[in-house]
Amino acid sequence: MSELLQISSIWQDAIFRLKSNRLAVFGGVFIILLIILATLTPWIAPYDYAQQDRVLGPTPPSFQHLLGTDYLGRDLLTRLLYGSRISLLVGFIATTVALIIGVTWGTVAGYLGGSIDTWMMRIVDTLYGIPFIILIILLMVVFGRSLVLMFMAIGAVEWLTMARIVRAQVNSLKQREFVLAAKAMGVKETTIMTRHLIPNTLGPVIVYATLTVPQVMLLEAFLSFLGLGVQAPMSSWGLLIRDGAVSMEESWWLLVFPAVIFSTTLFSLNFLGDGLRDALDPRMGPN
């Protein structure tokens, strides 16, 4: 085939547009670096996350402890690295849970239509009205502060918008010719959903998933900050910011470094999400 006839696919187009958005590229690079660091943490962390040195106590940044130590003499850089594992894990696992529930729910409702659709979306509308933050706090209080429970609870909350987005997409897709053709050929309904409809909703789903990750990380940090999430001696960014806020008068570095890292991560994910939205669907626009 000659070069003139080569047509770039929608994904190549999207990647090209994404690459020309400098903030999104910065966000993407930062997140990838963070993921690599978090994965390698057990091998590259200079100390153990629970290793205390009470004689040393809190010290400002130095060559032994690049970001200083906390009131128990624990190395802040190590604790930040371990915290990134928790934050990223919460972000990705809870988003995956939300993705699975939301996409399934939205596809089924959108494809079947009729009264099933009405009822399924009415359930979503009703759930939207529930103040879930209160229920999640209650869940943490009642059933103990387990990480797995937190992942599940957060994921179970965040699927609602995903279901709406997917349903709207599927609803318009199912009248398109390729779906009608598949139907006419006698393709099973579940196959139509998994092979023809879901792959075509991927664009908006990817965008929304990217924007869900920072929301979920924020929720985890929020709970840990209140003392209802991750418990010491484990480490998470919310917990570190809380410890930093308590001791900021004597040791500013304990607050500033976790705060900067956490904010930069949220920035990067939001920039990346915005960039992906512009790249995958130019019509959606920045607002």
Place this chain on the structure above:
Amino acid sequence: MLKLILNRLMVSIPVLLAVVTITFFMVHAAPGGPFDFDRVVSPEVMEKLNEKYNLDAPLYKQYFDYLVSAIQGDFGPSFRYPGRTVAEMIAIGLPITFELAIYSILFATFLGITFGSLAALKQNTLLDYIPMSISMAGICIPSIVLGPLLSLIFGIWMGWLPVSGWGTYAGDKLLPVVTLGTAYAAYCARLSRGGMLEILGQDFIRTARAKGLSEFRVVVVHALRGGLIPVVSFLGPAIAGLLAGSFVVETIFGIPGLGRFYVQAAFNRDYTMILGTSIFFSALIILFNLLADLLGAAMDPRVRESYSDE
């Protein structure tokens, strides 16, 4: 309009009932009773306690009793603060939380609408770019980061503002309000910019200008009404967020409001307190969502119409 109100009430009431039911049974399913004291309690005392807190009745009866008294505003006594009822604690904490929330929402809407509209009027100039970049930062920096950082910078390093208290020192309300309000100011700015851009391009604005109205009148009287609809529909979720944010902000700044009581109750496993305040907070959030919905409908004829011909 009546149809709309009824329609929304039909959604709100079942939601509230569902929340009460879920929270009630969740708290009652809690492993370990509320009376797992550290010290050993004699069986007689235990029996008295159970009787006092209505714990020896069958669960369904407890539930209906609770429902009936909750509707009357009676959430029972606090487990951890003997002699105090949950309703009393709410009465102490609520005015402070409300004050904080109202100042924050005023701060957010005033700042947000002003800069958002300015950005829309001066699109693609520095007056657009700079506030919108700052608002991106405002959205991304969460209150758990902003609050401690602001107190570190302005309270401890500069020494300008007190870092705790509410009404006890001069200026101690400023940092909490800014911490709680910033993210919403940022959202308001972006929403009002988007809304105003859409409205300013429409024919009736051109007509108003062609009539020779002053730019001030065109913007404030004609454009703002339509341009602010996105902001108004955001107010419901914003107030829900503000109430949840008050947990953090009141904890950071040591404000004796309802949010701090709630977090303390969660920490102390004060079951009646957490059940009562959870239900109360949920009812507030659902109520404000309803109000924001209705306000939005009052401002937007399209929403009203969609209900009049049903």
